[in-house]
Amino acid sequence: MAKPRQSSFRRILFSRILLLSIPVLIAGEYVVYRKARSGLLETARQNLTESAVRKGETIRDLTEALRSNLVTASEVLSTQLDQPQETQEFVRRMARWLPRGVQCVQLTNMQTGQVEASTCGQQPITQGLDSLWPDQNQVILDPQSSVRISPVNLETLAKLATPLRQLDLVLNAPLYDSFGQLRYALSAQVALHRQETSQPGSLSGYTVILDQDGTILAHPREERIGRNINQEEDGPVLQQILTNAIAGEQDFEHLFSFEPNGEEWLVGYSPVQIPMSANEKRIWTVLSVAPIDNALYSLEEVKQVLVILTLGLVAANLLATIYISRDLARPLEKLGDYALHIYQRHPSDQAPKNFKIRELNQLAAALDSMVQRLEDRAEELETAWQEAQAANQLKSEFLATTSHELRTPLNAIIGCLRLVKDGCCDSREEELEFLQQADDASNHLLKIINDLLNIAKIEAGKMELNLQPVSIQTMCEQCLKMVQPGAEKKHLTLSMELDPHLDQVPLDERRVRQMVINLLSNAVKFTPEKGYVQLKGWIGYGHQLEQDIRPDHSPVNPSTPYLCLEVSDSGIGIPKERWHLLFRPFQQIDSSLTRKHEGTGLGLALTKRFAELHGGTISFQSSPGEGSTFRIWLPVGKN
Numbered sequence: 001m002a003k004p005r006q007s008s009f010r011r012i013l014f015s016r017i018l019l020l021s022i023p024v025l026i027a028g029e030y031v032v033y034r035k036a037r038s039g040l041l042e043t044a045r046q047n048l049t050e051s052a053v054r055k056g057e058t059i060r061d062l063t064e065a066l067r068s069n070l071v072t073a074s075e076v077l078s079t080q081l082d083q084p085q086e087t088q089e090f091v092r093r094m095a096r097w098l099p100r101g102v103q104c105v106q107l108t109n110m111q112t113g114q115v116e117a118s119t120c121g122q123q124p125i126t127q128g129l130d131s132l133w134p135d136q137n138q139v140i141l142d143p144q145s146s147v148r149i150s151p152v153n154l155e156t157l158a159k160l161a162t163p164l165r166q167l168d169l170v171l172n173a174p175l176y177d178s179f180g181q182l183r184y185a186l187s188a189q190v191a192l193h194r195q196e197t198s199q200p201g202s203l204s205g206y207t208v209i210l211d212q213d214g215t216i217l218a219h220p221r222e223e224r225i226g227r228n229i230n231q232e233e234d235g236p237v238l239q240q241i242l243t244n245a246i247a248g249e250q251d252f253e254h255l256f257s258f259e260p261n262g263e264e265w266l267v268g269y270s271p272v273q274i275p276m277s278a279n280e281k282r283i284w285t286v287l288s289v290a291p292i293d294n295a296l297y298s299l300e301e302v303k304q305v306l307v308i309l310t311l312g313l314v315a316a317n318l319l320a321t322i323y324i325s326r327d328l329a330r331p332l333e334k335l336g337d338y339a340l341h342i343y344q345r346h347p348s349d350q351a352p353k354n355f356k357i358r359e360l361n362q363l364a365a366a367l368d369s370m371v372q373r374l375e376d377r378a379e380e381l382e383t384a385w386q387e388a389q390a391a392n393q394l395k396s397e398f399l400a401t402t403s404h405e406l407r408t409p410l411n412a413i414i415g416c417l418r419l420v421k422d423g424c425c426d427s428r429e430e431e432l433e434f435l436q437q438a439d440d441a442s443n444h445l446l447k448i449i450n451d452l453l454n455i456a457k458i459e460a461g462k463m464e465l466n467l468q469p470v471s472i473q474t475m476c477e478q479c480l481k482m483v484q485p486g487a488e489k490k491h492l493t494l495s496m497e498l499d500p501h502l503d504q505v506p507l508d509e510r511r512v513r514q515m516v517i518n519l520l521s522n523a524v525k526f527t528p529e530k531g532y533v534q535l536k537g538w539i540g541y542g543h544q545l546e547q548d549i550r551p552d553h554s555p556v557n558p559s560t561p562y563l564c565l566e567v568s569d570s571g572i573g574i575p576k577e578r579w580h581l582l583f584r585p586f587q588q589i590d591s592s593l594t595r596k597h598e599g600t601g602l603g604l605a606l607t608k609r610f611a612e613l614h615g616g617t618i619s620f621q622s623s624p625g626e627g628s629t630f631r632i633w634l635p636v637g638k639n
Contacts, residue, residue: 067149212283440478542558
């Protein structure tokens with residue numbers, strides 16, 4: 001069977017083909033989509049620019065037509081200056097036959113400055129008429145050149161209560177009497193442009209007109225008319241457009257703040273020259289503006305076609321990939337099945353070879369040859385391996401047992417002798433004391449060696465205990481002395497706390513002493529420098545034992561009294577996932593060759609066996625970095 005996180009050859013082949021083909025397919029579709037989009041944008045560019053040119057020409061033609069109409073009206077009206085009673089009626093009739101965009105017609109007396117005839121009230125629509133024709137005795141050779149054109153004043157519109165229109169202009173023409181004297185001024189307010197609507201797919205666009213000084217004369221949003229382009233968010237782009245138009249260019253740009261929603265807009269622009277008077281000509285920039293959605297309206301249909309085409313090609317590619325990967329992977333799958341079930345095959349079975357691929361047939365033949373050689377060697381290796389395992393097991397058990405059991409008393413003996421040898425004693429009495437400790441350790445070492453001979457009896461269930469009254473106080477003090485040199489070397493604090501009611505308890509002293517020394521030695525070994533190791537003893541009961549963690553789960557009588565010997569430390573602790581290895585013979589928590597702490601793993605196992613021989617058990621509590629606590633529970637009779 002395949003291991004976790006591995007994949008079959010067929011699946012890998014299938015995925016690789018898809019990984020190569022699908023991106024290429026999608027990239028091709030994306031290139032087509034981008035090409036269609038760029039083509040639509042180029043079409044929009046040409047259409048909007050041409051639309052701006054047409055609108056500019058239309059505005060210029062309308063301006064010239066209005067100028068001609070106003071000149072004609074002024075000439076007709078000049079013949080009726082001597083009949084003031086018919087002037088008002090003539091002004092009304094003239095307003096009707098002038099183009100539809102004319103909103104107001106006024107006749108102003110130049111001597112009095114009063115409006116004598118008007119279609120929109122007596123508020124003048126033009127200010128400063130005196131400055132328009134300073135030479136009142138001038139003979140006008142070209143009447144059209146005397147017409148003055150100017151954008152409407154917004155303050156004047158407010159006074160007239162006339163709504164703002166698109167491209168509001170005021171045309172003024174002088175009226176002279178037969179003596180060449182300037183008598184009247186004929187003024188007409190005209191909304192020259194009507195804003196169109198921009199439909200999806202339409203590229204005529206909204207109309208925006210900019211004066212050469214940056215004033216907005218026409219805009220789809222009426223509140224922006226009269227503002228300067230510097231007040232717009234797209235001001236820098238509009239200023240560049242205005243500069244290019246004044247230079248005579250016709251081009252295309254993008255706007256991103258034309259509307260508050262931040263939608264992208266396309267704009268084509270063209271300049272148009274408007275004669276405002278005989279001596280003044282201004283350049284207006286006509287912009288044809290449309291949202292980008294209008295230009296890309298047909299792109300949605302292209303996108304739908306591409307999506308359908310992509311799905312169809314992906315499906316066809318998927319089917320082709322499945323077919324190809326199946327044909328290529330099937331021979332390898334057969335060889336793989338043969339290899340996986342090679343030990344279940346009949347000796348006469350051979351690897352499949354009738355493939356269309358020469359290399360796979362050669363691989364099958366090589367596999368058969370290799371299997372035959374492996375079978376011949378397997379029998380030889382099996383016999384040798386069993387012999388080596390038996391020898392290695394005996395060696396490991398012997399070395400583990402002897403090294404662990406002999407190390408603790410030997411360290412104590414060596415430590416005491418070196419203190420005496422190095423002259424670290426202050427007096428003869430202290431030397432004798434260390435020598436006595438070495439002697440005690442030597443005696444204990446002799447007992448441990450004898451215990452090694454009895455390990456086989458423990459495994460066979462023939463070990464017998466020698467129960468005698470034991471002074472717990474004395475025994476615990478002796479155990480602490482055994483590990484004191486190692487603790488002093490690491491600057492550990494050793495302490496003992498015994499219940500004062502503890503007296504002599506019937507135990508096998510040698511076994512209990514060995515259990516306590518094993519726990520103390522482990523505590524010293526696994527506690528970092530300047531830590532602590534503490535030995536406690538008290539009488540506990542079964543209900544306390546049930547709350548502890550122990551390797552066996554045999555039932556406990558809650559009222560049974562126990563002698564509890566506890567060893568606690570501030571050491572490295574034991575991870576929870578390693579607890580199940582604590583009491584296995586010859587098993588280390590860290591069994592790697594590079595482990596920091598030495599040991600064979602026999603100490604806790606022997607301690608558990610000795611406790612069980614007494615009818616008790618061992619329990620523990622431990623957390624990584626927070627130290628460990630081990631308790632020996634030995635049943636005792638009531639005092």
